[in-house]
Amino acid sequence: MDSLEADDQLTILNRSTEYRISKKLIRKVPYFERMLSHECLETKENKVELDFDEQDFKSFLSWIKLDSAIIDMDYVITLCDISDYFGMDYEVQKFNEYFRQKFSMEHLPTIIHQVTETSMLINSHTLNAFICCHFLRIKNSYAASYSFKKYFWLEYPVETIEYICALNLMIYSEYQVFEAIERWVNFNVDSRKCHLERLLRLVRWCYLGDKDLFEIKENELVKSSGFQPRSCLSFKDNCDCVSDRAKQHCLIIIEQLEGTDLRIIVLDSKLVLLFNRDLKLDRSISLNLLHDEHVSIIFYYSGRKAIRVDWNRNAYRFFKDTDIGPYISGTCELNVNYWSKYWRRPPSFSPFYRYKIRDKTDAGFFYATGHEESEYWLNRVMRTADKIINDSRLHDWVMYFRLTVLSDNIFILTNNLAFGKFNVRQKHFKKIELPKLRETNELEYKSLFITSSKVHADRVFLIDASTKNVFCFNITNQEWSFFGGLFIDPYPSSNSGKSFGNCPMESEKLITLTQAFLPLDLIYT
Known part of the structure; x- marks a missing residue:
């Protein structure tokens, strides 16, 4: 190489790999433009040393040589980090x-x-929070066309399945992790069965009930693998079941205090008081779908309303009806179609479905049940339920209904106080009489909402916000009972753990009683 040609090139030594690149080309990068424009050692020697991951830096140089025209998800995060290091602000914005x-x-x-922990577009903490929060959707998410459905979970490599199943996933039961693993293996059992034992070790056996443990032991795939699932309770010295992920499922009471202040009271699955927080309104809280691990979203009123809580700052922000979009259809910041790719649906669904009863009623129960048909039949039943009950016209929009789901059953309260149960598998609707009140006041639709809990799988709760009374419908015996009043002492003098008492809260209004997932770190602290 002659000296003239050498002067026109810059040698870049990145760790153990050496590159020679045109100075004219590399000057597109502000970092190198400044360096080559000043008298410094690197300029005199035409050589610079860097310390990036070799594959990442190679991708960066390839991207520069292609005139920064092509961006791909395979390297967008690493390109953004390197571009930020080199001061390429415009490119960082494009990546974002x-x-x-x-x-x-x-x-x-x-x-x-x-x-990584410090990557710009999304760091590992935010990514893990997203995965944990949306695991029940991820394992059933798919892209659909007229001819087929592509289930993302089934297409993931084993390393991705392993990474996800090791996290503190927000689940109702460890059995859901087993189901997800079994489904992935059975998709291509001949080539994937060799990974089964490796993945089953990510199930936290300590926290499985006897019934679930028995079903897993009797599972044909597990039996044929030779793996012996067992509770580690008797073998604690060798137990690596870090924590009970199902404890993240809680019941939430939200009360309005003076002005815009709120109080959130958190009960565990056995209705024992865990903690409470008084929160201040903060409209600066981001509504983006991707959020930090100390931020939660709580849905209520059958998923049509939501509140985002920043637990580190004891602050909250309500979603407007049009803001629930990242989780339902769109947000004020992003159009309706933006986040729809997260929860893809067959194109045959009607526009009515945009109002998204789907997985939002009480924290994503559809995906928890594993019945993909339930979404379709919920759409159908909402068009026919009122006609079945009263032979009267059903409003076309879901905002006039209260909904909750337990297993195969969708419970519906219409705006004319008709209550009923639609069974997804049997495709059958049954009317249910509302509870008889002992008091003189009558139930008013605007004050009512319904919810349920995966732990109390045989009960549906009807809450009257005006009186703070809770009624319970027992699915087994088909009877209503008065469950209690939401009069909770948020600062009890004893550690009795009672959740229902006689000490009323100093609140202006009961906003909701609903179920939600909260991070384990928050519950334990």
Whole structure:
């Protein structure tokens, strides 16, 4: 190489790999433009040393040589980090816009390999929070066309399945993790069965009930593998079941205090008081779908309303009806179609379905049941339920109904106080009489909401916000009972753990009683 040609090239030594690149080309990068424009040692020697991951830096140079024209999800996070280091602000903005527009659950395998604790577009804490919060959707998420459905979970490599199942997933039972693993293996059992034992070790056996443990032991796939699932309670010295992930499922009471202040009271699955927080309104809280691990979203009123809580700052922000979009259809910041790719649906669904009863009624029960048909039949029953009950016209929009789901049953309260149960498998609707009140006042629809709990799988709760009374419908014996009044002492003098008492809260209004997932770290602290 002659001296003239050498002067026109810059040698870049990144760890153990050496690159020679045109100075004219590399000057597109502000870092190198400044360096080559000043008298410094690197300029005199035409050589610079860097310390990036070799594959990441190679991708960066390839991207520069392609005139920065092509962006791909396979390396967008690492390119953004390197571009930020080199002061390429405009490119960083492009990466951010690209990621926000293109990222979906399909890309989790490529994203997981790129994220670090400090990566810009999404760091590992935010990614893990997203996965944990939406696991029940991820394991059933799919892209649909007229001819087929592509289930992302079934297409993930084993490394991605392993990464996800090791997290503190927000689940109702460890059995759901087993089901997800079994489903992934059975999709291609001949080539994947060799990974079964490796993945089953990620199930936290300590926290499985006897019934679930028995079913797993009798599972044909497990029996044929030779793996022996067992509770580690008798073998605590060798137990690596870090924590009970199902404890993240809680019942939430939200009360309005003076002005815009709120009080959130958290009960565990046995209705024992865990903690309470008084919260201040903060409209600066982001509504983005991707959020930090100390932020939660709580849905209520059959998923049509929501509140985001920043537990570190004891602050909250209500979602407007049009803001629930990232989780339902769109947000005030992003159009209706933006987040729809996260929860893809067959194109045959009607526009009515945009109002999204789907997985939002009481924290994503559809995906928890595993019955994919329930979404379709919920759409159908909402069009016919009122006619079945009263032979009167059903309003076309879901905002006029209260909904909750337990197992195969969708419970519906209409705006004319007709209550009933639709069974997804049997495709049968049954009317249920509302409870008889001992008091003179009558139930008013605007004050009523219904909810349920996966732990109390045989009960549906009807809450009257005006009186703070809770009624319980027992699915087994088909009877109503008065469950109690929501008069909770948020600062009890003893540690009795009672959740229902006689000490009323100093509150202006009961907003909701609903179920939600909260992070384990928050519950334990």
